[in-house]
Amino acid sequence: MIKFRQEKPGDQLAIRGVNVQGFGTSEEADLVDALRQANAIVLSMVALDGEDIIAHILFTEVVVTRADSRFTGIGLGPMAVLPCYQRKGIGSRLLQIALDKCRRLDYDFVVVLGHPEFYSKFGFSPAKPYGISCEFDAPDEAFMVLELRENALAGSSGIVHYRDEFRNA
Numbered sequence: 441m442i443k444f445r446q447e448k449p450g451d452q453l454a455i456r457g458v459n460v461q462g463f464g465t466s467e468e469a470d471l472v473d474a475l476r477q478a479n480a481i482v483l484s485m486v487a488l489d490g491e492d493i494i495a496h497i498l499f500t501e502v503v504v505t506r507a508d509s510r511f512t513g514i515g516l517g518p519m520a521v522l523p524c525y526q527r528k529g530i531g532s533r534l535l536q537i538a539l540d541k542c543r544r545l546d547y548d549f550v551v552v553l554g555h556p557e558f559y560s561k562f563g564f565s566p567a568k569p570y571g572i573s574c575e576f577d578a579p580d581e582a583f584m585v586l587e588l589r590e591n592a593l594a595g596s597s598g599i600v601h602y603r604d605e606f607r608n609a
């Protein structure tokens with residue numbers, strides 16, 4: 441049976457392994473380690489098969505700026521499932537559980553830069569119609585937003601900035 445819980449001390453190496461194998465490169469694993477080192481993690485959750493960590497999801501704070509205002513939300517990512525566990529519904533369950541936790545935090549919205557086919561199943565939609573764009577170059581359909589409270593983004597617009605660690609990744 442697959443279980444889900446928040447990251448605990450001692451999980452770091454296994455989380456690193458999931459990200460390295462999931463993405464096929466160490467970039468995202470290095471980013472996760474740098475964010476943890478900087479105490480920048482808003483929420484980090486894992487999926488386990490028995491004692492083994494097989495999937496990971498992370499959220500950090502983002503800042504949306506425009507000329508006269510700035511407000512904060514959370515950014516989803518990285519997220520990875522070990523290759524042999526992919527496309528079995530585990531990423532979906534992990535994301536759903538993590539989003540339920542996010543709804544209980546004091547944030548109004550989540551942004552993500554990723555596969556539209558996957559994230560749209562959870563209510564994410566392109567950020568552009570909200571007037572929200574990403575500091576990084578990204579196809580319009582890949583930069584998405586999810587309101588955690590109804591109409592949280594009404595009248596909002598601006599550019600989303602991730603933590604510096606994402607820029608240095």
Ligand SMILES: CC(C)(COP(=O)(O)OP(=O)(O)OC[C@H]1O[C@@H](n2cnc3c(N)ncnc32)[C@H](O)[C@@H]1OP(=O)(O)O)[C@@H](O)C(=O)NCCC(=O)NCCS
Pocket residue numbers: 462463519520521522525526527528529530531532533553554555557558
């Ligand atoms: C993307 C990822 C997190 C999804 O987790 P998962 O457990 O495999 O996903 P689920 O089984 O819950 O859902 C499967 C659905 O996710 C989507 N999906 C999964 N992998 C995908 C990929 N590489 N590209 C696009 N969509 C993908 C599809 O809609 C798929 O549905 P389908 O199997 O009917 O086509 C996982 O495949 C992964 O770790 N991939 C490598 C790392 C990565 O790309 N991370 C996300 C960065 S945005």
